[in-house]
Amino acid sequence: MDVRIRKAVPEDAASIGLVQVESWRKTYAGIVPDAYLAALDDLESAAKWMQYLQAGRMFIFVAEDQWGIFGFIAGGEIRDPIEAYDAELYAIYLMPARQRRGVGQELALNLREALLMNGFNSMVVWVLERNLPAVSFYKRIGGIQIAHKTIVIGGAVLSELAFGWPVL
Numbered sequence: 001m002d003v004r005i006r007k008a009v010p011e012d013a014a015s016i017g018l019v020q021v022e023s024w025r026k027t028y029a030g031i032v033p034d035a036y037l038a039a040l041d042d043l044e045s046a047a048k049w050m051q052y053l054q055a056g057r058m059f060i061f062v063a064e065d066q067w068g069i070f071g072f073i074a075g076g077e078i079r080d081p082i083e084a085y086d087a088e089l090y091a092i093y094l095m096p097a098r099q100r101r102g103v104g105q106e107l108a109l110n111l112r113e114a115l116l117m118n119g120f121n122s123m124v125v126w127v128l129e130r131n132l133p134a135v136s137f138y139k140r141i142g143g144i145q146i147a148h149k150t151i152v153i154g155g156a157v158l159s160e161l162a163f164g165w166p167v168l
Helices: 011-027 034-039 043-056 101-117 132-140
Strands: 004-007 061-064 067-079 085-094 124-126 144-153 156-165
Touching: 004 034, 004 101, 011 043, 011 061, 011 067, 011 085, 043 061, 061 101, 085 101, 124 132, 124 144, 132 156
Parallel strands: 085 124
Antiparallel strands: 004 061, 061 067, 067 085, 124 156, 144 156
């Protein structure tokens, strides 16, 4: 499998939106209410990613092969401050059939490099506590649990954990 990781461009928005919606439906089934997942719309998601790409305020990388984009990562300045952390991994998603092949780790390395090159020193990511594969992934790539909060998605009260990398 010949995988290429590159900086995303606005023309990638539709593919990024599709990857996000399909990943959410598979990853969060049984965690997030079914009605919420069923209502997700890849065109709405694509429009949101187009705005992000055009604004240029975050680092977004895609993973692609000869069939197209099957994963992405996005990050940048931390949104909700946590002491001693300055950057955040906002989203990382891969099409379900392409997970557990090392591409997520490669995407994370690309984001880390971009953050370092732009003066960031540390990073956090928020993950649903019940998303055990993601929790395991962040631990495997060196994240340490640093915070906890409760959020609401589709009417469900869910627990989120923050994992941090105090030094990128």
